[in-house]
Amino acid sequence: MSARDIVIAGGGMVGISLALALARKLPEQVRITLVEGFTLPPPAAAAPDYHPAFDARSTALSYSSERIYRSLGLWPLLQRWLCPIDTIHVSSRGHFGSSILRGADYGWGALGHVVENAWLGQALLHALRSEQRVELLNPARVTAARPTPEGVVLSLDGEAPPTLTTALLVVADGADSGLREGLGVAAWEKPYRQHALICNVATAEPHAGCAFERFTDEGPLALLPLLPAAGARHRSALVWTLPPERAAQLLECPQDVFLAALQQRFGYRLGRLQQVGARHAYPLTLRHCDEQVRAGIAVMGNAAHALHPVAGQGFNLALRDIWALCDVLSAAVARGQSPGDLTVLQQYRARQQADQRRTIEFSDRLPALFMHNDPMLALARDLALSGLDWVAPLKRAFVAQAAGLQALEAAHD
Secondary structure, three states, X not given: OEEEEEEEEOOOHHHHHHHHHHHHHOOOOOOEEEEOOOOOOOOOOOOOOOOOOOOOOEEEEEHHHHHHHHHOOOHHHHHHHEEEEXXXXXXXXXXXXXXXXXXXXXXXXXOEEEEEHHHHHHHHHHHHHHOOOEEEEOOEEEEEEEEEOOEEEEEEEEOOOOEEEEEEEEEOOOOOOHHHHHOOOOOEEEEEEEEEEEEEEEEXXXXXXXXXXXXXXXXXEEEEEEOOEOOEOOEEEEEEEEOHHHHHHHHHOOHHHHHHHHHHHHOOEOEOEEEEOOOEEEEEEEEEOOOOEEOOEEEOHHHOEEOOXXXXXXXXXXXXXXXXXXXXXXXXXXXXXXXXXXXXXXHHHHHHHHHHHHHHHHHHHHHHHXXXXXXXXXXXXXXXXXXXXXXXXXXXXXXXXXXXXXXXXXXXX
């Protein structure tokens, strides 16, 4: 039975980012294996070629994520196809409250960046294939895990040995993780009874690096700046939170009907909306595991916590989890401890618990605050939004939470 020190089950953006971080932060003798079920593209000799596509799905990387990827030496590769978020315009439909957040006010090059998932995945995979330390088993899947005194015994299928033992299994196979369920790790859920409608939109006016977060009585509506693509000089990514019935209507209606509805909700800050791409919708549920570590096991990424998409917190929180785990494991290995030692994993859990709690509460409560119809609460939140532009410490705290800096800087205090 083959032995590994760390096995990561799941080769998505979280799994690959974790594998790369471990390879760069742990000693060379630590054996790292990544297992992914979907067949990945063959290796390319040179850096991957890419051109933005109008319909591409995208992810917003916060300033804290930029710092993490820079520390791992990955930022120069990613940077080629990133669209910077220079400002964020926050407003509430039908109310006077609004605020503008600027990266320049904090000495940052940008508040964040928007990257197409296809490019982020290709770039990370290219870096992984160039990283000789990580063993990639693909296509292969961890089908079961059984803790033993000698380590965690894994059953695999596909292009892999039928069994492996590992000191640490990281479960990173997504929100509907069968492996997490098989291990009996419970996840509590809070259905929002809303759907997120996602698509890309072409606008008459340039976004100038501005992201818009607009709160409405139906739910938040975000337009994130994207790089130009063929046939769309001015392009933004839409994340529109809606009641399920309304989302179903807008998913299937003609383009002109959709654009008219969106224009009515968003306004004319980017001029007339000209084109909409392929539309997708999915139900929104907050999912979180209170138990994220056991002896020899850690649950990470969407398998550990799936968040409301407001402010794009989910993937950025997962990257901070990765950074914290690598720090803890690096120190433990230097002391001669096993990566799967429960006391080591509990140190990681203790370190990230406050960050996870704050981020979950931030993404959970913010939409609800703006959907409440109480007139006094509406006045209070309008004053608070407007006050962000006048009360510098309050604004800085809001930006630090959204950018993930509060947690990243606390970890180094």
